[in-house]
Structure formats: structure tokens, C-alpha cells
Amino acid sequence: MATSNLTWEEKQELITRNLQETLGTDKLISILKENRDLKIYWGTATTGKPHVAYFVPMSKIADFLRAGCEVTILFADLHAYLDNMKAPWTLLDFRTQYYEAVIKSMLRSIGVPIEKLKFVKGTDYQLSKEYTLDVYKLTSVVTQHDAKKAGAEVVKQVEHPLLSGLLYPGLQALDEEYLKVDAQFGGVDQRKIFTFSEKYLPQLGYEKRIHFMSPMVPGLAGGKMSSSEEDSKIDLLDSAANVKKKLKKAFCEPGNIVDNGLLSFVKHVLFSLFKENEGFTVTRKPENGGDITYNSYEEMEASFAKEQLHPGDFKLAVEGYINRLLDPIRKEFTSPELVALTDKAYPPPAKVNKNAPKQEAPVDDGPHRLDIRVGKIVEVAMHPDADSLYVEKIDLGESEPRTVVSGLAKFVPLEDMQNRNVAVLCNLKPAKMRGVESKGMVLCTSNEDHTIVEPLVIPDGCKPGDRIYVEGNEGTPDEQLNPKKKVWEKLQADLKTNSNGEATWKGCFLLTPSVEKLTSKLSNCSIK
Template identity: 65%
Template sequence: ELYSALGAPTVGAPVGLFPLFPSLLRIDYEWSEAGEAPSGQAERRQRQRQVNTRVKSPYVRRVRTAAFIISDITVLYLTMTENLDRPNGSELDLEAKVNLVSRNLQEVLGDARMNEIMKERDLKIYWGTATTGKPHVAYFVPMSKIADFLKAGCEVTILFADLHAYLDNMKAPWDLLELRVQYYEHVIKAMLTSIGVPLEKLRFVKGSSYQLGREFSLDVYRLVSMVTEHDAKKAGAEVVKQVDHPLLSSMLYPCLQALDEEYLHVDAQFGGVDQRKIFTFSEKYLPQLGYEKRIHLMNPMVPGLSGGKMSSSEEDSKIDLLDTAAAVKKKLKKAFCEPGNLEDNGVLAFVKHVLVPLTGTLVIERDEAHGGNTVYETYDQLEEDFRNLKLHPGDLKAMVEVQLNRLLDPIREVFQDPALQKLAAAAYPPAGKVAVVEELSPRRLDLRVGRVVQVDDHPDADALYVSRIDLAEPVGLRTVVSGLRQRLPREALLNQMVVLLCNLKPAKMRGVESQAMVLCASRDDQVELLKPPSGSKAGDRVFVEGYEGGDPDAQLNPKKKVWEKLQVDLKTSASLVAEWRGCPFVVGGQPVTCPSLKGAPIK
């Protein structure tokens, strides 16, 4: 309307006028014949109308009317902002702001510099996430900190790091990058909304929107001319897959992340403590490019439900944001939460880093016969009761279940939209569709832990054993014919935990059908069984790290030579870990190894 009043073409209001919309509506009503002039404005408005009667030019009349309207807008807007809950935290003193920014962080690098900046102006922070696996409930940890940053008046940018997702061992296939960015954006926004964070206070950026530009690309070349292979590998050691012979992409990853700090124009980067080496890498190399060293804020890593880091690739270690209430109950029931044990306790960690910052007071609801309800004003009180066995894991889990479902319900509701359900299915297609994109993915191999319960000599072949190997239900016992008779004594096999390839087509070997294959490291006449990590059970799935998603082929087609093509890149590392193209075999996040053969092919 202002544009029209000034005789300009009618166009959409610029973004900057959106906060004035309520004022515009009010003033529009007051200046109409139906509205009554607010106190103190009637005389002024009458004077303006008298001026207009003496002006013959309709353009000049429009300009003068616009001037009076703009004056009203200015007065009302300034009055309105006096009563707003300001996003810049101006009502807080410096100490309160610093406490909000730093609470529940494990470490801050550059806290003195942060305090100096916050004395002068609001802090600019960014948090980045590589768009790989589906976000899970541990993402509420950074979301709750983002809420703290906004309360402290910080300017916050969220980076959807799509190129990083591809550089990290191609965790996100190139064809799916854009779809996963869209999925992440919808999920992250739904999470933030569920905890009451206003989205208009945030800036959302896609990495490839600037990382493919000329200036950024030139800076990448400048940076890699300074960085040693050692420093690049060390920087990404806790984040990207580090192997004996890494892909070049894995060493570019920390370089791009360091440059993001400059190109997003921020004072600080926020992330998990697992990124500390990337942060110190940035502090070392950005000044060498002539850029300012940034502040780094690190939250602790939340343990998974089974202990260890919560991971998108381990289904049993995480609760998905779209899990049903029944699935949440089932997973929490199985979660590791030993009475009195505070170590690797994902349930307690979630309470500390998500529920307490978001809800404050926590109530454990119990029957009077079991002590009645207990109210906890602080996390320390709750932890103390848990340590002293005054709070039972079952009661703790029940409270977490209720609170977690309250957080997840708004997200589930958002994803009832058929368009978003279609997006989720396209961004994370079933295994069969993934295999089309990634023909030689080790996802296609059904690798499992088995226990050898019987070893016999093959009746018709001197070089073969016939073994019975337990793979637990639903697979059960399988007969396996192996060429190990002249390489390993029977005692070296019996009652051992081994790694089996279970989806080869069954084949008869000298009259006995073999239903799986035992994997060994082999060089010349030396042969060693691959050893699952301690604590592995018969039937446990063995994954190649980074390729955990989806289901394996029901049966490998022998005509396609899938196993033969994948086997070429299977070998042990210098640290005796079984790998495919440098990615370790894992069971429950722990590596599969061999006793002594380094750099040996796996057959």
C-alpha cells in the first residue's frame, strides 16, 4: 500500500516490512472513514486533509498522505518494540548471556574473545549438520542449545552441509543430496518448532549454495596448498572415516568446514566435542589465510540407548524422530540404564542435555505405595537420587517416555502430510533402490557372526572341513564347507566366533551342500579367522561402516559376480582391522579384526 500511495507499481512487500504488518493493518483502519482517529491524532489528520484540498496534483497528495502514514507507522512500531520479548536478549546482562551460551557445554575454545565480543554486540554462531542419515532424538541436544543462543540474543545460522555429506565416504549418494537437504530442513524446522524456537530468528543455508562459488573454490585451493596430509587426517579423525588409504574427499572435509566459518560471517561455530580436532585445525589454518580465528563451542556427545555414541546407522542405539509412541516405549525399555550407573547412560544424558534445559522442573510419577511423586528442580538432584538407588530406572524411563513423546508429537503431526511422506521415502529409498544407485555397495552382503559348534572332516576331500555353525534365530544352524583343513587344526575352529557371508547361493562341494562362507585373512600359506569384537553374539549383523542402512540382497546372483567384485577391495589394515575400501567391518560399532596379518586379502 505504501508503494501504491507513492505512485509506484504494486509489488510484494519487502521482507523487512513483515514485522510492521500488524501496525499497517491498524493504521489502514484508522485512516479509513470507518475508523476513529486515535487520541491526539484527530487534529493532525484534519490539518493534513486541509493541506490536500489546496493541492491539485493527485501525485503530491499521495506523497503527503504517505508521509503521514509513515510517521504513524514509525511511532507505533517504536512503541510496539518497547514491549516485545526482544530476540537480541537486550534485557539480559552480560553474565546472564554468557551463562546461557555456555551452559551444558563440555568445552569452549576462545571464551575470553567471546566475552569481549558480547560486551560490544550480539554473538554470531553457526551450527552445521551433514545431510546423511535420518536425524534422531539426540539432535534435540543441539536444538536445545540453539534455543539458549537465541535467548542470549545471538544471531544463529543453521548450515545444511550437503557437500560434506558426500565427501564423508559418499554417505549420501549424489543423486539423493538435494532430497536429503529438503528432508533435513523440514525435520529440523519441525524439531525447533516443537521446543518453541521461533524460526524467523534463524538463518538457514545450504552448503552448496556458496561452496561451489569462485571465491570459496579459490580459498579451498589456497588452503590445501598449506595443509599436510597428516593434519587433514588428524582433523577428521573423529568425524569422517579415517583409514590407512583414505579417499582424498575425506581430507577435504575439514578444509571446507574451516572455510565455512569465514563464508558464513560468524564469530563462533557450535558442534559436538567429537569435532574438536576440526575446530583446532580451523584455528591453526584460517589465520594463515588472513582470516580471523573463530570461537568454538562444544556440547558433549549423548550416548546411544545401548551405550556409546548415538548413531543414525545403528537402529537399536537410537530413537528416530518419526518413531511411533509404541516404538519409543519398546526402545526405551531395552535401553541400557543400570541402577546407580551414570556411565554411558543415554537415558540420563537425554534428561540432562534436553529435558532439563527445555522443561526445567521434572516430575517422577509413582503410586503412593512406591513412594509417591517426586519433583526435581535440578538435574543434580535427580542424578544424586539415581546414583543412590532412590530413583529406579523404570520410573526414570517412564518419565522420559512421556516427555519425549510430547516433543515428538508435533513432528509426527507435521509428517502426516503426504508430500513430506513422499519426500522421506524418496530421500531414503529402500535397499533395493539404493543398490541401483550404488551397484557394488557392501550393503548387499549379509554378513553375520556365527559360533562353530561342530567340525568334521569332509568324507571325500582331504582339504575340506564340514562345520555346523550357529547363527541364532531366525537363521539357525547352517552347514558350511570350508577349505581350511590343511591350514587350521580342528581345535582352532571349534567353539570359535567367526564372520560368515550368508547370502551366497548354496553350492555343493564334493557332494555336501555349503550354505555360507567363513571369512579369513589370508596371505600365502598363512590363514587367520576374522574375529568379531568381544561381546558379539551368534546372529549379530556385521556391517561395513558407512553402509549400514537398508537390507542385504536375499541371495547374491552368481551371474552378477557381486561378491567377486566386492572381494577385490577387502583386506586387513595396518591396525589389523577388516576393511572394504578402507571402511571397517563393525559389530555394534566395534571393529572386526584378525590376530596378526596386516594388509592381507580377505577371502
């Protein structure tokens, strides 16, 4: 359908379809009736790796372009750092380059002509004199309460928030003015920032913008799809084998059309990208009804709700469509340049050289000094002289398993410890516990009265010996922590789980080599 032949009503339908909410509909209609191209921007903070749910905004951007809109994609590199330093300053440039490469690749994979798009990096204008002055002006009218409330759904919430998190909503509001757009597009989780913008931009003499909000696509395991939760999302560079593995584990209850990430993905991405007369085809055995094609999402959803479409057949069909989207991206990212860029943007933690000469411990007490590794318990038994202790043999990727004594016998059943992956602090000085030498500590959380104790949960895909590090604090750990200087005790005081049960040190996440978070069933608890 040619853009020039569309009526304003048809353009409005394209622009607003599959959105959860639009703020400023009257202004949108007014601009479309003027036959003026609507100027829209979508921003993304360059933090964790983009995943398959990014096809939701990409498919909407395709709709905007079909409706003749001028679209700007903002790589919000400065926002990424200010959001509790989710992206270390030294990695910002590489992550911005990675985002640009991967998003361009995504758009090409769904047939969006990227020459019609404008790409802007936040730091290209957010450090200017004029923008900085407007930031100061905002701080003179915005209350702390409003700033905190606006960022509640987007900015990482920690026990002791940094001032940068309070600035974040104001900067996003100012982006609308400095990008000279009519509208901003984002997820419904951005709603509080959008209403913040509508309230405060006019106080600086700037006009109120239109805001488009897409629904949040549930993750594969239920809840929000997140780049930090391996089981909740499919990475854009995941192999076909990994896609199959993750989809097999995906939550897809028969007849459940409410909390179903796969159905949401098919609705908001696949059906919006299908060409005219192209439907969603499910391949089935003849005894299961044979192949069937759904020409509308509503038809498919009704079939699933009535349990006429089995989750197994549905997952297999989704797998094929997802691989069709990812194949061009995977191919592009096999180039040496993009492989090198990926490694620079998301570097693996430094490996410990066991044969290196012993060095003096760093002067500072950063968490990089802790040698925390993934371990697999290959053998566990009761301590011969203590009914509250387990004696474990833990594979830490070394030549032989280590012996570790843990006080978990009254909290975790013996059979639940066997073959379990745990986080082990490996560079404590070995200590004898009731006659058995322990060469490490299994890191756990406990409730306030110490009646519940839980080992930290290791994300799937980790292997024994993988180094656990604190976000933004990469470095070489001490060979052995000096007990006289209380290094562990000082650092442990800031090891906690947040309100989501995610393991943190001073609000920065504990991460695996694949940049996935360690978690616990217990929230707001100390880690020890």
C-alpha cells in the first residue's frame, strides 16, 4: 500500500494498531488531517543485549514508516550509564555501536528500509550547553517525589538510589524537544515518564508531545521479558538449537491466553509483519488434524483458547517463524568485525591465571577481589561430627573437586544439594570445621530470623568454574583474601538481594559470563 494513497484515517489505523494506549489522540488527528508527516522517536538505553522482544518496537516502527512518519531511533548511551551504571562508562561507545549494528540487522530482517530512518546517539547533543542548561532548569521545578515516581518502572530501584536515577526522567522528557519530534513511542512501562514529560515540558516553555505505548510482551517463563533473565528471553544471536531448547521450556499452558508470551509475540510481531493474505501456518500430523493456517490472530487465539491448537504444535510453528527472523541476523554477526564488536561491548570476565606469580592485593576493597565461581556439587554427605553441616565435593573447573563444608543441613534436603549448581567464594583462607577442612563457602541468603536459608540460584547454561563478577567491577581477584584485613567482611556488608530477589553489591548486579543475574527466592536479604 503506497503511503501517498493512504487517507488520514488509514494512517491513524497503522500508527495506533496493537498499541495499548495513546496520549494525545486529538493532536495526532490534527497533524494527520494537515497531511503533514508525523515525526516520532523511539529510544533505547544501550545496556543489556537486545533480545527477540525488540521485534515488538521494530514491527511498530515498520508501521510508522508505512504510514509515512519520520522516525528517529535514539541510542540513549548517557541514560544507560545514569540508570545506576547499568552500562560502565568505558563500554558505552562499544555498546552503542553494537546496538546500532544489531537493530539495523533486525530491521533488514523484517524488510524495513533503514535509509528512511535517522539514528542519533544521546551524547551527540545531551552534553551541549543548551541541553545542560535545560537540565538545570528542570531541577528547579521538578520535585524529588515526582522524579522518583516517574522512573519507578524503568530506572533500577535500589536501597540507596543515586542522584543520577532522579535525573533520568527529565533527560528523557528533554529528548522530545531536542529531537524536534511530535511524538515519542515506548512500552507501557514508560507511561509515568511520558506523563512526567507532559507535565514539566510546558513549564520550560516547550509543547506537550503525543505518546504511543505498546504492551509489554510476557517472557517465556511468564512476567516481563528481560535481557537479564536467560529463561525469559531468546537472544537475537541464539542458535536454532537454543531457540528450540528455550521454547520447549516456555510457559504455554493449554487454553491460557492471558499470561502467554508466545501468543503475545505472534500477535504483536508476526501478524503485523505478515504480507497480505499470509497467515500463521501450523504443521501437524494428519491424526492431529493436519496442517492449518490462521488468517488472523483472533482466529488463532480462539482456537488456542478452545484447546483446538495444542501448545506443542504451536511452539513448533513459532520456532520456525522466529528462526526465519533470526537467520539473517545470525549470518551478519558471523563477520569478524561484528564478532569483535560483540566481545568488546559485552566482554567476558577476566580469567584467573593460576600459574601467575603471586601479586600484592589491590589497595582498594572493590568486589573484584572476590573469587566467586560457579560450582557443581558432585557429592554431598552429612558431616560425621555435626548434624547441621554438609560436607560437599564441588566441581569448580579445577583438576579435582574441592571440599566445602556448609551449614545447610537443617535448611536444604540432602537430595536437593546433589548435582546442584551453586555460587562458591573460592579465595577464603581454608578453615577446619569440626575437623574437616573447608576450601570455600557456598553463598546463600537467609531471612531475618535465620529460619530460611537458600543458596543463590545460578542461571541455566553456566558451567563449573565460570567466574561470577559484580557489574562494573571487573578485575583480577586476590589469590587469597587476607583474614586479618577483614576484606571479605567489609565487602560482604554490601552484598544483598534487592526487592526482586536479584543478587547485588551496592546495587550492582552479580553476573555470570553471559551477563545473566544471580537470584534468590528471598528478597531484601543479606548474602553470606
